[in-house]
Amino acid sequence: MTFARVALLVLRKDVAIEVKSREILYTTLFFAASCVLVFAFALIREGRPPEEGPSGILWIAIAFSGTLALGRTFERERYGDTLRALLLAPAPRPAIYVGKLLGIVLLLLVAELMLVPAVALLFQAPLFARPLLLAGLLGAGTVGFAAVGTLFAAMLVRSRTRDVMLPILLYPITVPVIIAGARGTSALLLPSPDEATALMWLALLVCFDVVFVTLSLWTFEPVMSE
């Protein structure tokens, strides 16, 4: 089976399960919403959001929701013992990784579809000033976060302390993504959007994505074999 076919099959499986139960989708969406609300109640004073607040809050909400979604997705695999079945299949293992990665990215993109308008509304942020650049930042950032997250979540599936270990390992490594995403989004939120800076952060995000997806593809096989 070719690489792409395997990846798409894994993706289709995950999407099919999710479309039927919608469990992870709804819980992730609701968690993202409550995250944003908590920030709103904590930070908004006299109806005005803090400066530089909206971009940071958006990316924090993405990071937290992403961690939750990763945990839930692989918990489902662990519960059905399907991860071992996947690994035993005569399919290139990096393709399995890519399939899971695409599933997580898709889930997070749906969450962002809800998050961006919510943040724009609640924090009075002109997030739609440069929609293409924002989409680029969100896309590249999501891929970077999910790339590292999928690998770590898959690695931790058999570990006893996986719930607490995933955030501990994931957040320090993905801080460059958060920084680049938040700073890039901030640049777009200025009264006259600073496209050059946003493009520069986007370039950094794409570099990050390339490096870490490649690393994940290389390390997935040795790390998952017992």
Added chain:
Amino acid sequence: MKKAFVPLTIVVAAMFAYAPVLIARADYEATMGLVQKIFYFHVPSWFVMFTAVFICGGASALYLAKGDPRFDRVAASAGEIAVVFGLMGLVTGPLWGRKAWGVWWQWDARLTMALLVELIFVGYLIVRKYGGPGSEKLGAAMAIFGTANVPFVYVSVNIWRTIHPKTTVVPTLAATMAIPFWYSVLAFMLLFTLLMTLRLGLERQRAALDELYLAEDDDV
């Protein structure tokens, strides 16, 4: 390695004993005055930390590729030493910054990203200790990712606004400062070698103990 241990200890101890003399004799820096002398221990700490980080990452990559437990032992030792020297850098930095910049912590890009690398490798140590069975491989992946993050750390200095002395400071040091600086670097690198030897010895003994436990199980 073992035979060199005692002479190495003596050399390192002597170098560190003499270092304050050299450092005191070095010129003061025109704008920062006395407190700049923290530089002679602060920067070599980072040199050692990043050396340890790259050794840990490289050994982890080799461990995942080849499966030889010796690589894992080197990675574990280097990771721990990276955290220790990183802590030294992270404490001496703010002490210097308090005088030079007026505040303990400025979210200056380089110190911040160094803090990140430190956190990553603290995570590495946590995974190795609490990750359960198979945590060597988890740790190895963590170390590889952490090491790959270092270039992003370095690039950030040139992208963020920063008041941290730039990377061009070291190559342009005047002779009166360069000599104690490179002396300190050498002293720190030798210290690193010494500590690696010590720590690796511990890992080797642990491996031997594990073998003994397995042998005992076989006997029983």
Added chain:
Amino acid sequence: MYNRIVLALAGVLALAARIAAFQPPAGQNEFVPASSLPPGDQLPAAPLLIAAYAFVWIAVLVYVWSVWRRLKRVEDDMHALQQRMTGGRKESRR
């Protein structure tokens, strides 16, 4: 697949060049040596300086002590284990 990797890496290099072209505001470029201190500058800095050096020394010593302690524990375990094994073998021979 390798072609794709090469293409991706070339893309990364191009982006890296773009990033490198970004000029940030300048920080201090080099240390300027001086052979004497401006007046009134010495005392407040000294505690910080001493604290910094003291921390480095203490950190190294604590770490060495920690490694030595763990080594002792492992070696004690080894001896205990060896005792048990030789003692056990003697008993099973009876």
